[in-house]
Amino acid sequence: MTPGASPGLRSESVRQANLTAILRDLHLRGAASRSELVARTGLTRGSVGALVGQLAQAGLVVERRAVSDGSPGRPSPVIRTDTLHNVVVALEIAVDFIAGAVVGLGGTMFAARRIDRRRDRGSVGETVRDLVDLTAQLQRSHGRPIDPIGVGVSVVGLVRRSENVVVVAPNLGWRDVPLGDLLAAALPYAGPITLANDADVAALAETRRGAAVGIDDVVFVSGEVGVGGGVVSGGRSIIGSAGFAGEVGHVSVNPAGRSCRCGSTGCWETEVGEGSLLRRARRPPEGGRVGVDAVLADAAAGNKAALKALAEEARWLAVGLGGLINVFNPRVVVFGGFFGRIYPFIIDELHAELRQRTLDAAMTDLEIVPSALGVDGPLVGAAELAFEPLLGDPLGAVRQKHHVPA
Numbered sequence: 001m002t003p004g005a006s007p008g009l010r011s012e013s014v015r016q017a018n019l020t021a022i023l024r025d026l027h028l029r030g031a032a033s034r035s036e037l038v039a040r041t042g043l044t045r046g047s048v049g050a051l052v053g054q055l056a057q058a059g060l061v062v063e064r065r066a067v068s069d070g071s072p073g074r075p076s077p078v079i080r081t082d083t084l085h086n087v088v089v090a091l092e093i094a095v096d097f098i099a100g101a102v103v104g105l106g107g108t109m110f111a112a113r114r115i116d117r118r119r120d121r122g123s124v125g126e127t128v129r130d131l132v133d134l135t136a137q138l139q140r141s142h143g144r145p146i147d148p149i150g151v152g153v154s155v156v157g158l159v160r161r162s163e164n165v166v167v168v169a170p171n172l173g174w175r176d177v178p179l180g181d182l183l184a185a186a187l188p189y190a191g192p193i194t195l196a197n198d199a200d201v202a203a204l205a206e207t208r209r210g211a212a213v214g215i216d217d218v219v220f221v222s223g224e225v226g227v228g229g230g231v232v233s234g235g236r237s238i239i240g241s242a243g244f245a246g247e248v249g250h251v252s253v254n255p256a257g258r259s260c261r262c263g264s265t266g267c268w269e270t271e272v273g274e275g276s277l278l279r280r281a282r283r284p285p286e287g288g289r290v291g292v293d294a295v296l297a298d299a300a301a302g303n304k305a306a307l308k309a310l311a312e313e314a315r316w317l318a319v320g321l322g323g324l325i326n327v328f329n330p331r332v333v334v335f336g337g338f339f340g341r342i343y344p345f346i347i348d349e350l351h352a353e354l355r356q357r358t359l360d361a362a363m364t365d366l367e368i369v370p371s372a373l374g375v376d377g378p379l380v381g382a383a384e385l386a387f388e389p390l391l392g393d394p395l396g397a398v399r400q401k402h403h404v405p406a
Contacts, residue, residue, distance in 0.1 A: 015051075018043060019394045022051050023060060023081070027106055027391060028208055031080035052079055058398045059085060060105065060390075081106035087146065088386035089138065089189065091131055092154040092198065092378045095119055095171045095225040096288060098127070100134045102142045103383035105149075105390070107209060111141035112379070119225075119286075122172045124182070132186050149401060150191040152386030153183065154198040154378035156226060161243040164195045170261035171226045191401065194385050198222070200246055201381025202336050202371070203230025204237060208384055211372035212332045219324050221248065222336030222377075226261075227269035227320075231328055253319050271316040274338055280309035292338065299345050310342060314349035321350075322357030325366065333368045336377050340370035 021041045026032065032040060037048045055061040063079045083104030092099040096119050101112040113134055121130075139146055157169025164180020180193050187193075203220035212218045216235040222228050227249030231238040238245050249269035250262050257266030270276065274292055275285040281295045282305065298306035321333065335343050343350075354363065371377050390397040 016393055016396070018047060018051055019055060020392060022048065023055060023394045024391045026061060026079060026081050027387065030106070031078045033076040033078055035076060037079065055394060058395055060394055060398065083108045086390070087148050088191075088383050089135065089146065089148045089151045090154075090379045090383035090386060091134070091151065092382060093127060093131075093172075094156055094198070094378075095122065098130055098134055099379050100131070100138050101379050101383065102138050102146060102148075103380075103386075105387065107380075107383075109376075109380075109383075111138045112376075113137050113141065114375070122174075124174060124177050124179070127172075128179075128182050128186050131183065135187060135189075146189070148189055148191045148386070149390050149397065150386040151183070151187065151189055151193045152201070152382035152384070153179070153193065153195045154201045154382040154385075155179065155195060156198050156228070158244050158247060159195045159197050161194070161196060161239070164193060166195070167244070168262070170263075191386075192389065194388075196382070196385055197228060197230075197243075197246060198378040199228030199336075200230040200237060200239060201385055202228075202373075202377035203232055203246075203334070203381070204384050205373055205377045205381035206334045206336075206371060207232050209373065209380055210377065211334050211369045215332050217329065217331045218334060219321075219328055219330040219332075220334045220336060220371075221321065221324070221339060222371075223249075223269070223273040223338040225274060227273055229324070231324075231330075233328060248320065248324060251320060251323070253316070268316075268320040272313060272320070272339075276316070277309055277313050277338075277342070280312050281306055292341065296342065296345065307345075310345050311349045313342065314346035315353050317346070318350055318353030318357055322354055325354070325358045325362050329362050331365060331367070333366065334371055335368065336371040336373075337375070340374065343368075343370050 022037060025040050034048050038045050056063060060082055061079050062082050063077050065077050083106045086105035087102050090101045090103055097114055097116045099114040102110045104110060155166055156171055158167040160167050166174050166177040166179050168175050180195050183193050199222050202222055206212045206220055207218055218232040220230040229246045229248035231246055250267045252266050253268045254266035254271055258270040259265055260267035260270050278285045278287050278291045283291050295306050299310055373380055
């Protein structure tokens with residue numbers, strides 16, 4: 001026992017850990033009988049029964065008798081999360097759109113909205129006002145009062161998580177923005193607000209509900225206007241000492257390259273992404289998703305200029321990705337956003353380039369897959385971020401929400 005710790009404190013810590021194990025399992029893996037929870041968590045049947053009772057009393061789970069499938073005997077009761085009464089609000093701030101959703105415990109998305117914005121409508125004040133309007137739309141779509149456990153926010157920039165500050169978002173033109181405080185003052189919610197980089201939360205989403213479920217070593221790379229990345233190693237997200245890890249788009253790959261919005265030269269995101277593909281295909285670099293769709297349609301039709309542009313994109317994608325593979329030795333690389341869309345067109349060129357730029361051992365069991373969540377990845381990840389305080393201390397989070405003393 002830890003010196004100075006009482007048996008009561010130790011048993012309370014064990015109870016909290018066990019409550020967390022059950023609620024997290026139901027949240028991520030879905031409904032289960034008590035017997036299934038015993039097998040899935042390793043807890044005793046008696047412990048599972050008592051813990052499920054506490055979670056039910058707290059309003060976090062419900063236990064219902066399962067519908068008979070016609071086999072002999074009475075079906076066992078099934079425990080599931082109380083999805084309807086335990087929700088979070090997830091928000092996403094991208095360069096050319098904002099998005100939001102109401103998400104229930106267990107991952108059910110009740111309402112979701114995505115609103116395109118002009119790329120010149122990205123000031124902090126405009127963004128906060130747009131998010132307030134968006135949450136009002138979510139309320140109308142949801143059709144019932146929203147009293148969220150918390151609010152998770154995905155943003156395209158460096159986030160100092162400890163202070164909920166966007167330190168810099170080059171593609172939005174933001175620097176040192178106390179976005180958490182601004183949203184707390186503007187949104188009609190009492191729950192805590194948590195900010196994180198969009199690629200970090202998308203990586204979290206893919207490991208929990210997407211293309212890398214059950215995989216402990218994952219590199220997620222996403223590109224649109226900029227390039228972001230998230231890394232999971234040994235089952236844990238790598239966020240760095242201040243939360244800035246994963247800014248792979250600003251790794252210098254071309255000393256003689258273009259100037260980057262971050263102020264540096266030759267960053268990876270100047271060589272890959274929407275703008276670079278459109279330039280190589282001799283289209284306006286600000287053409288966005290519509291322009292990319294046109295290039296991909298040309299490539300599908302066998303257009304040589306489009307295929308050449310995609311091959312060059314694959315080469316520069318391999319330059320940056322090869323280094324990440326050598327450094328982090330992932331089991332799976334997940335391509336999100338723009339990279340997921342172009343991946344079917346560049347598979348052969350990308351793998352040929354990677355074989356020239358990576359260690360053979362690092363490539364042996366590596367899989368490269370497109371995102372399973374697509375454009376919803378950052379939003380799903382923002383919801384998971386907002387659920388973390390509840391999953392980490394279920395009864396404590398409920399007491400805090402209802403202002404009940406411990």
